[in-house]
Amino acid sequence: MAEAVGGAARLVPAAVSVLALALLGACGDDEPTAGPTGGTGAGGAGSAAGDVPFELVTTDDLAVSPDGGRLLADCWDGRCTWDAATGELAQEPDGSSVAVAPDWSTVARVDDGDVVLVGLEDGEVVQTLRGLADAEVTDGSPVSAVAYSSDGALVAAAGLDGSVRVWSVDDGSEQAAFTAAYAPQVLAFSPDGALLALAGGGPVEVRDLDDGEAVATVGDSGRNGALAWTPDGRHLVGPGPDEAPTVWRLPGLQPVDELxxxxxxxxxxxPDGRTVAVTAFDTTEVRLWRPxxxxxxxxxxxxxGHTGEPGAVAFAPDGxxxxxxAADDGVRGWDVRSGGPTTAYDLPVGPDR
Structure with a gap:
């Protein structure tokens, strides 16, 4: 699955299935606020940390529909889609994916070394993208990351051997190929589709898709995978020294700000390119940063508002x-201007409920 803003996507190769048995034990600068209000409320008291035996909602990615009306994330048994206004949840068993097209026409799945694009609504295979097979992988997929370009015309994928391929969605033809020094865990197309950023497992770098050559590399960047482009393509956000959120200016990836x-x-x-939403390790908070x-x-x-550590974050198309x-309490939303919580979003029903 792919984050709706920035074109970045991460896939943990040995855990492509979202049936992860990971046990899980308002805005204000100083004071916490009450939890969200409204919605149909199925999340309720059962969402408290320690009450959820499985990872009900995966945290790698959160996609927002083009009209801002729906949210999508993988759940323990497939795919979850929420009505953004009411919080109502629809579950599709066995519908998990590793990336979502920006127009929500297709989702990407992995089948061994292939990336398979299927219709989001009907599940029909639209395209099969080949070229990342790795005979050494016997207990999972050799695909470590998948991402769509912002216009949905291209799909990129990385393999555990560091190989990276870029294909045309239209006809499945290979558009670019190169080998990184490590297996990227996240890929992110620049808004114009000309560049591809890599991270996770090695230094942040940006490649030119015309020739696959590195445009710039950040030697002292963190190794966790998190990338987001500004809409104008002039800046990239990712893990800098000590894994601090860092803004780099293109083309040379010069660091210009840090949290x-x-x-x-x-x-x-x-969408206005001026505010960055950040989640961090070892905290349940979300930060709105204005570099x-x-x-x-x-x-x-x-x-x-979260009771567990949140992962993926996304803005509405209108900002x-x-x-x-978060895995244990699902989706939370806030009004960007006021910082107040919005709708309450239903939690999926787990296998033991």
Missing amino acids: SGVRLHEAAVA AALGRPGRARTLR ATVWSV
């Missing part, structure tokens, strides 16, 4: 709402 004291988990850039380098300086605001997702 110190935070270990970046996931990031998304708002001076992006033209709107200001200290980070803190959004509270008015930001959402994040």
Whole structure:
């Protein structure tokens, strides 16, 4: 699955199935706020940390439909789609994916070394993208990351051997190929589709898709996988020194801003290109960061409401709402202007309920 803003996607190769048996034990700069209100409320008290025996909602990615009306994430038994306004949940068993097309026409799945594009609504195979087979992998897929370009015309995938392939969605033809020094865990197309950023397992780098050559590499970047482009393609957000959220300016990936004291988990850039939503390791908070380098300086605001550590984060197409997702309490949303919580989103029913 892919984050809706920035074109980045991560896939843990040995855990492509979302049936992960991972046991899980409002905004204000100083004071926590009450939880979200409204919605149909199925999440309720059962969402408290320690009450959920399985990872009900995966946290690698959260996709937002083009009209902002629906949210999508993988769940323990398949795919979950929420109505963004009411919080109502629809579950599709066995519908898990590793990336979602920006127009929500298709989702990407992996089948051994192949990336298979299927219709999001009907599940019919649209395209099979080949070229990442790895005979040494016997207990999972050799595919470590998948991402769509922002216009949906291209799909990129990385293999555990460091190989990276880019295909045309239209006819499945290979458009670019190169080998990285490590197996990328996240890929992110630049908004114009000309560049591909890599991270996770090695230094952040940007490749030119015309020749596959590195445009720039950040030698002192963190090794966790989190990348988000600004809409104009002039800046890239990712893990800098000490894994702090860092803004780099293209083409040379010069560091121009940093949110110190935070270990970046996931990031998304708002449609206006000036605000970055950040989740961090070892905290249940979401931060709205306004880097001076992006033209709107200001200290980070803190959004509270999760009971577990959130992962993926995404903005509404109009930038008015930001959402994040945690394994034990699912999706949470906030009004960007006021920082107040929005709708409550239903949790999927687990196998033991």
